[in-house]
């Protein structure tokens with residue numbers, strides 16, 4: 001992609017890790033467990049977490065609180081320097097907004113009737129790491145009566161508040177609205193019990209080390225209504241390894257890494273899809289629908305039979 005043609009905004013973790021990781025190191029990525037954006041290799045995620053936060057990444061007690069605070073404050077400082085625009089939150093790849101929204105919508109439309117039936121009901125969503133409210137505005141408000149946003153960077157959240165004010169949105173239904181705006185990072189946020197049908201987590205969970213990832217999802221489960229679910233939409237690495245971005249302090253995990261963490265959260269993958277039509281230089285993006293109860297055998301089979309003409313799309 002010709003980045004010279006793009007506005008000179010600071011880059012977010014979506015594309016530039018490819019740019020920052022030396023080509024030779026990227027080739028070796030398949031052979032090692034992980035790599036950082038300076039090309040440094042790690043034999044395991046534990047080795048990387050020990051260095052970054054002083055613990056293994058999965059035991060809260062094992063982490064060095066000063067290092068953990070540093071980890072988070074570097075991430076927040078990075079985003080504080082980014083323009084509050086679609087181009088800014090998408091790292092200069094504002095061009096992926098439409099396809100991102102289109103694929104998310106198709107996934108959501110498949111899931112809503114499956115989980116809640118076809119009867120009309122009052123739907124509430126939570127947009128996590130919401131940035132300027134891009135996902136809320138373009139997707140969630142079209143399907144949910146209420147959307148709450150949680151975002152730690154105040155200039156993003158203030159822009160979201162403006163973007164989502166009734167005079168600035170055209171909704172399917174006039175009654176749909178952004179209700180609460182929480183200026184809190186996910187590691188410190190606990191959703192109101194039983195409020196949400198869907199908790200949407202997109203392009204932000206890489207800022208949470210494993211221990212806080214597990215603790216966030218474990219707390220957030222109580223925020224779901226019966227049959228409620230999480231959507232996690234994230235970059236994934238191509239090989240089995242992880243990539244640590246030293247610029248914004250975030251980690252891109254592999255599909256296997258994610259699935260191990262879901263298990264530790266007591267969450268099940270109801271279904272998953274790959275985002276299509278992204279520029280080739282970007283990390284592959286996956287959407288996971290995560291549920292708190294073990295999916296019953298046969299439910300997914302029935303769905304596969306129904307969509308037998310395109311079996312590659314739904315992976316569970």
Ligand SMILES: C[S@@+](CC[C@H](N)C(=O)[O-])C[C@H]1O[C@@H](n2cnc3c(N)ncnc32)[C@H](O)[C@@H]1O
Pocket residue numbers: 012013014072075076079089090128129130131132133134135150151152153156184185186187202203204207208
């Ligand atoms: C790539 S942007 C994505 C924004 C939005 N989800 C979207 O798709 O348009 C990453 C977002 O994660 C937020 N973020 C950074 N650290 C976070 C944390 N610890 N908890 C929650 N969000 C965080 C950033 O402020 C930023 O808004």
